[in-house]
Amino acid sequence: MCNNAQMIDWQDLHYFSVLARTGSLSAAARELGVDHATVGRRVASLEQSLSLRLVDRLPRRSPLTPEGVAIAGLAVEMVAVTHAIERRARGLAASSTSLVRISAPPAVAARLIAPHVVEFHRAHPGITLAVSGASQNAALDRSEADLAIRMSRPSEKELLIRRIGAMHFGLYATREQAALPPASLAFIAYDAALDHLAQQVWLRSILAGRPIIFQASDLFGQQEAARAGLGAAAMPCFMGDNDPILVKLPVEKLPPVRDVWLAAYPDVGRSPDVRTVMTFLAQIIGRECPLRD
Amino acid sequence: MCNNAQMIDWQDLHYFSVLARTGSLSAAARELGVDHATVGRRVASLEQSLSLRLVDRLPRRSPLTPEGVAIAGLAVEMVAVTHAIERRARGLAASSTSLVRISAPPAVAARLIAPHVVEFHRAHPGITLAVSGASQNAALDRSEADLAIRMSRPSEKELLIRRIGAMHFGLYATREQAALPPASLAFIAYDAALDHLAQQVWLRSILAGRPIIFQASDLFGQQEAARAGLGAAAMPCFMGDNDPILVKLPVEKLPPVRDVWLAAYPDVGRSPDVRTVMTFLAQIIGRECPLRD
DNA sequence: GATCATCTGTGCATTATTGCACATCTAATG
DNA sequence: CATTAGATGTGCAATAATGCACAGATGATC
Numbered sequence A, B: 001m002c003n004n005a006q007m008i009d010w011q012d013l014h015y016f017s018v019l020a021r022t023g024s025l026s027a028a029a030r031e032l033g034v035d036h037a038t039v040g041r042r043v044a045s046l047e048q049s050l051s052l053r054l055v056d057r058l059p060r061r062s063p064l065t066p067e068g069v070a071i072a073g074l075a076v077e078m079v080a081v082t083h084a085i086e087r088r089a090r091g092l093a094a095s096s097t098s099l100v101r102i103s104a105p106p107a108v109a110a111r112l113i114a115p116h117v118v119e120f121h122r123a124h125p126g127i128t129l130a131v132s133g134a135s136q137n138a139a140l141d142r143s144e145a146d147l148a149i150r151m152s153r154p155s156e157k158e159l160l161i162r163r164i165g166a167m168h169f170g171l172y173a174t175r176e177q178a179a180l181p182p183a184s185l186a187f188i189a190y191d192a193a194l195d196h197l198a199q200q201v202w203l204r205s206i207l208a209g210r211p212i213i214f215q216a217s218d219l220f221g222q223q224e225a226a227r228a229g230l231g232a233a234a235m236p237c238f239m240g241d242n243d244p245i246l247v248k249l250p251v252e253k254l255p256p257v258r259d260v261w262l263a264a265y266p267d268v269g270r271s272p273d274v275r276t277v278m279t280f281l282a283q284i285i286g287r288e289c290p291l292r293d
Numbered sequence C: 001g002a003t004c005a006t007c008t009g010t011g012c013a014t015t016a017t018t019g020c021a022c023a024t025c026t027a028a029t030g
Numbered sequence D: 001c002a003t004t005a006g007a008t009g010t011g012c013a014a015t016a017a018t019g020c021a022c023a024g025a026t027g028a029t030c
Helices: A010-022 A025-032 A036-050 A066-095 A106-123 A175-179 A198-205 A219-227 A272-288 B010-022 B025-032 B036-050 B066-095 B106-123 B175-179 B198-205 B219-227 B272-288
Strands: A098-103 A127-132 A147-150 A160-174 A187-190 A212-216 A232-236 A246-249 A257-264 B098-103 B127-132 B147-150 B160-174 B187-190 B212-216 B232-236 B246-248 B257-264
Touching: A010 A025, A010 A036, A010 A066, A010 B010, A010 B066, A025 A036, A036 B066, A036 B272, A066 B010, A066 B036, A066 B066, A098 A272, A106 A127, A106 A219, A106 A272, A127 A272, A147 A272, A160 A175, A160 A198, A160 A219, A160 A272, A175 A246, A187 A198, A187 A219, A198 A232, A212 A219, A219 A232, A219 A246, A257 A272, A272 B036, B010 B025, B010 B036, B010 B066, B025 B036, B098 B272, B106 B127, B106 B219, B106 B272, B127 B272, B147 B272, B160 B175, B160 B198, B160 B219, B160 B272, B187 B198, B187 B219, B198 B232, B212 B219, B219 B232, B219 B246, B257 B272
Parallel strands: A098 A127, A098 A147, A187 A212, A187 A232, B098 B127, B098 B147, B187 B212, B187 B232
Antiparallel strands: A147 A257, A160 A232, A160 A246, A160 A257, B147 B257, B160 B232, B160 B246, B160 B257
């Protein structure tokens, strides 16, 4: 009923140990990457847990009380243990540095994932990413990939499946092409083998008698052709919007939105490395292809 | 930009160390007093921080991986340090056990605070409470009390002042009295020295020619008289509602609501013991006299 | 073999924590 | 002595963490 005497929150001890070493709430806050108010509250919480005053709060500094010095002397040991844990963890991770293989549609692999791999690796040196942009679906059941990004929901029941983004499409062309009378616009599309794709169906539905004068088997080719002024191409917004040469054209019919799915087998998905990568992918794709517009 | 490689949250380590010792999320959760889902998330968070898999998650148990055993072996040292901190803190607190003196209106002291002092002391053996129910306001500036509970807002600017409750009043009598025709009801009130109190003003406003046949200088006397069937008394709801003999009567005019204030000098209010007591009082009074109905 | 108790995982509502902005104070500097 | 920079404390909005309820799985028990 009386909640004041709860067990110590170890994170309170952590923040206190940094305050003890740095001498001020603000300096501790900078080192911890939090607000100084948070450090103040955490230390106050520790004082309540211990029923001890650890810090004299003055307007410009927060020197430790004698009791605070005593507790800080013990907390220092926890700092040492934490550093030992981090070193040990790095050693364990390095001795079995993890390879996580991702299969994704080529544009997603090259334009959404690849640009961010550097920062991911910097944060997680123990994880190596292998990103395959093959256009056919890699077989997860044969361990050709650990993670798969798909533009349609995988049907296998035993997979862990997560919807991580919504890909929006638009019609893009150069400024010169965009300035032409609409009736004289020409189009760039996939070849017939990909006529089933939602964005291809959509593109065909807005032709209104206008010609497709170039067919490519992938988006990169379509993008290059559009950039060269050949005509208008249906593209994911993350490609079109980030291309300084291209502009989005107004259209009579709403373009499609395709869900982006992330799939993995459960046993693989339990691995913390794979989960870390899943989180990273969800963040990257969620940012460029948000679930809500 | 990539948040996955944050510094370790020490509380994650804490939860992991309990999981390591107890063998299951549910057992760890019971010991920690949290939900098993919370333990699971905390351990997952630690795994992401360390980029290590610490636990094999099976449907009914969560055995440690070899890496988990290694990290748990280090985390045990943090457990030992935490216990040492707690013992040291208790020793420091006992060597200067704190007396915190509270001044409060008599009914608040006796009926709201006193019943909960046992549990407070159990949780905080290093703090002794002295609760004074004197009806005149103890002087904080002369250190007659460390904390004061007041039914009107203290006017001294230099005090820390906190509104901790809203006291509601009602008219209470025995069931037999309540069954009488309203015109024949008699009343119990304070004596004239307390005519300025809001609840006394209210009571006089609803008399409608009916008599006050008993005057008492405090609420206890009024309560006992009401319990004896003498008539109806205006009382705080926390007294009337908790008295099995009394029932609340319907009234034509809304009874008053009086704010409950907690006051202390800032230097005293910085003491963690005093703050602990302030939190306790705010909880107790906030529960019986909530700020919002 | 059926049933039950207890475990883990997850979506969503609720609660707690944190960040932000501002006020106030003080030490350092010119 | 005036000004400035940087510290702490606090109310409130925003965000994160937690609890709850439920589903599904499994080991123990009958």
